[in-house]
Amino acid sequence: MKQMTITPAAAPDPRKENPAMEQAFIQARGADVFYGDKQALFGIDLDIEEKRVTSLIGPSGCGKSTFLRAINRMNDLIPICRFDGSLTIDGQEVYDPAVDVVALRAQVGMVFQKPNPFPKSIFENVAYGLKIHGMTPSKSEMADRVEWSLKSAGLWDEVADRLDQPGNSLSGGQQQRLCIARTVAVAPKVILMDEPCSALDPIATAKVEDLIDSLREHYTIVIVTHSMQQAARISQRTAFFHLGKLIEVGNTKDIFTNPREEQTQNYITGRIG
Amino acid sequence: MINFTQDAGFGLRGRNKSEKRFQWAGRGAIAISLAFLVIMFFSIISTGLGALQQSQIAVTVDLSAEEVDPENVGDTSFNSLLKKSLRNAFPEVESRKDKKRLYGLVSTEAAFEIERQITQDPSLLGGPQTLWVTASDDADLYISGQVDTDLPEKQRRVSDAEIALLDKLMASGAARETFNKGFFTSGDSREPEIAGILSALMGSFLTLLVCFVLSFPLGIGAAIYLEEFAPKNRMSDLIEVNINNLAAVPSIVFGLLGLAIFLGYLGLPRSTPLVGGMVLALMTLPTIIIASRAALRSVPPSFKEAALALGATPVQAVFHHVVPVAMPGMLTGAIVGMAQALGETAPLLMIGMVAFIVDVPTSVLEPATALPVQIFLWADAPERAFTEKTAAAIIVLLTFLILMNLIAILLRRKLETRF
Amino acid sequence: MPDGTLIITRSDRPRWRDNIIIGIMAAAAGVAILVTLGIVLSLVFETIIFFEKVSITNFLFGLEWSPQTAIRADQVGAEGSFGVIPLINGTLLISAIAMAVATPLGLTSAIYLSEYASKRARDWVKPALEILAGIPTVVYGFFAALTVAPFIRMTGGQFGLEVASESALAAGMVMGIMIVPLISSLSDDVINAVPQSLRDASLGMGATHSETIRKVVMPAALPGIAGSLLLATSRAIGETMIVLMAAGLAAKMSLNPLDAVTTITVQIVALLTGDQEFDSAKTLSAFALGLLLFILTLIMNVIALRIVKKYREQYD
DSSP: OOSSSOOTTTSOOHHHHOTTOSSOSEEEEEEEEEETTEEEEEEEEEEEOTTSEEEEEOSTTSSHHHHHHHHTTGGGGSTTEEEEEEEEETTEETTOTTBOHHHHHHHEEEEOSSOOOOSSBHHHHHHHHHHHTTOOOSHHHHHHHHHHHHHHTTOHHHHGGGTTSBGGGSOHHHHHHHHHHHHHHTOOSEEEEESTTTTSOHHHHHHHHHHHHHHTTTOEEEEEOSOHHHHHHHOSEEEEEETTEEEEEEEHHHHHHSOSSHHHHHHHTTSOO | OOOOBTTSSTTHHHHHHHHHHHHHHHHHHHHHHHHHHHHHHHHHHHHHGGGGEEEEEEEEEEOSTTTSOTTOGGGSOHHHHHHHHHHHHOTTOOSHHHHHHHHTTBOTTHHHHHHHHHHHOGGGTTSEEEEEEEBOHHHHHHHTTOOOTTSOGGGSSSOHHHHHHHHHHHHTTOEEEEEOTHHHHSOOOSSGGGOOSHHHHHHHHHHHHHHHHHHHHHHHHHHHIIIIIOOSSHHHHHHHHHHHHHTTSOHHHHHHHIIIIIIIISOOOTTOHHHHHHHHHHHHHHHHHHHHHHHHHTSOHHHHHHHHHTTOOHHHHIIIIIHHHHHHHHHHHHHHHHHHHHHOOHHHHHTTTTSOOOSOOOSTTSOOOOHHHHHHHHHHOOOHHHHHHHHHHHHHHHHHHHHHHHHHHHHHHHHHTTO | OOSSOOOOSOOSSOSHHHHHHHHHHHHHHHHHHHHHHHHHHHHHHHHHHHHHHSOHHHHHHOSOEESSSOSOTTSTTOSSEEOOHHHHHHHHHHHHHHHHHHHHHHHHHHHIIIIISOHHHHHHHHHHHHHHHHSOHHHHHHHIIIIIHHHHHHHHHHTTOOOOTTOHHHHHHHHHHHHHHHHHHHHHHHHHHSOHHHHHHHHHTTOOHHHHIIIIIHHHHHHHHHHHHHHHHHHHHHOOHHHHHHSOSSOOOOOOTTSOOOOHHHHHHHHHSSOOOTTSHHHHHHHHHHHHHHHHHHHHHHHHHHHHHHHHHHHO
């Protein structure tokens, strides 16, 4: 264990809150990530609880996005990127050679920084995942599922009458909620969000934040954010990264009111970042 | 329990298979294209190498004063002399038909070759001499082993009687294969065994010279203007669109332009490298302009700004500090353009550079042909031996193209390492 | 001027010299316009004279092309029939074969190179494909006539098919290979211009790489790819040497790839090589064909370049 890292034992132990659970839902142990010769993450030990919102915060370049993308192996797309250590979801090792990244990503969805709807209709955007995974046999089932997803994303009322219009004809905030609808359509267990509101105006941000809060009931959500206020508003747990290391993790309220580490204190008071 | 393996559902096994198929389709497509390239190169090179070898036949000619007047060599009929020595070599040949066949073993140029050898070395005169002369195209096919004797006689160009004669020559060491120097040192001919590419090469060189002299200054002038000085208005937009479209106009249309304007309206001499070069210059202009503009754009603007800040006029700044840096890039573009022009055939056909040219042209105003046109002409010729010549000419053409492209690549490398 | 006043109004350097230099360079740029003008004027001028001898409707809609034979010896100006339809038929047949070969090969190569190939493989394969584009067309023509056409004839013969020795298939196939690098390099640019964020979105949902390419990247790249295919088609229509050496001379209305057909470009060369009087309908018809070819390819190029430009702006 690295000295600066708050070990899971020192943080509020999930096992105490939920004695039946032997292992955290998502659990990283000694996770290192390298880009070529450069190490981006140093021995991350982090537990993420099921059906909670966990924020990853820290100054830019601290490795929070790298960690997020390590969870569904999006880093595999970068040829020089390498992962060491262990990362499990529900007890399954993500970096096991037997793992099929397609199966992994079908169950661990992702929402990106900039809204990126496909250049297809709104309906087709949401139906995309259902179609590629062969999840809905009949047309009416498909329509029901799309409607349900758009309702889950709080977008249904705004787009119900124009499902055949292109996804990028929507406003930025609507596009991002469309991307979330697209993700929840395939019923993932985990949703990863990489600064989902950074390209949105405050009103659109508020809507997406409300949505995230309502999704917590069904999904485990990990969100990277550069906004401490946002982390405070929407997440139950917060992890603070700095220079590729996990400095502190705990209940969001504790992190912001009573951080144990000086670096965390400096960050949330604006002295570093 | 979550399952992340291939067995997790989602139809993964089938999808992974189709992923593999998709990748193999890509590899297959590339392999097909490259295989075609290899087959084409192999077929042309293996056909053309034969033309670099030439068969010769040794004849013993009586050059005593009786036959050849040393004072007046030109008066001798070397043709009958040659026939006589052939008859002497094969006394068994008697019928008229067989004699004709015997004479056909050597090239129709063989008599001139004997004369030429005597002019070059008068000491040969005075007695019988054994001289090597070029074999005819059919004899060459047999000597170089390209005749399939298993075929029935009617299906091959060399008859059994000829084969008997040639076998005797080969057995006595009177037939040999040598490097075909004549291919590079003589002009076109109706006789495949002595046809060479020098006239076509020279024609191509003169044409490219005219093309370069016209298109390079025009091209870089236009590029510098458009990139550095042209106001952004409808006129410069029009020129821009124009250049892009010109680059895609079929080459034969440029030939029609040359025919109607350079030959018809301006009355310039037909079939000449001058007109050919002018037509090719118009064709390569877009290539040079587009490449030169890219080269100019890659020069950091700070170079020009620094000069301007020191009080240079825009023209000075551009010519002293931007153009020299962009020069290798512009030259690269010009070489690529010239390589294109070297391979161009269709427009030259339009302005009459398809003439049968034996003499090597020495000026841009003499009728000439060009290497690719020569290839086209030979490819059309019925004699089997011209096929070999065609392939050999293609090898020469490709060699020049490869050299030009290599120079362009080296120049580009030099440019890239500069910043 | 250590103690003089600072003069920033006019230098005494002559301005006119700079202006002359700029003027000369502007004139060089103007040559590009002159060339287009020259093409259009020379073609239009000769074509007008041609249409005085042969009616424009006969030319555009006539079903027979035989410029040598007279219909009636006494008829003035009627040296033969000048119906262009069989030539268009032949041109389109060969171009269609070429595109049928080049499109799948070029597109799949481009997809593999831009989406799957390692940088090392790309650095080798791309220049190797470019070689195909740098080979003079006369070389392809020779190869088509010498090797490919007899091969197709022989293969066809084994299946009991009647194959013309100058079949459209031979010329079209070889032309297709020639066009592969054009399609693959243009499509490569287009595919690379599709934003990575779209790929991420699809992969992030658990689509396989090929599903992402087929269902997201290709639809997004479709306009650009259509543009590049259009440019390639225009190139095939204007190609001369391959068809001159490997396709036929006789105009025939046929859609059978095993038949010998002739093309616009072949006829232009056939009409203008050798000695000819400049004012005969036969000679002039070559310019009418040239104008037709120019207009046809120009329209395709303009549309293609516009599509590609618009497509680039969409993702810039």
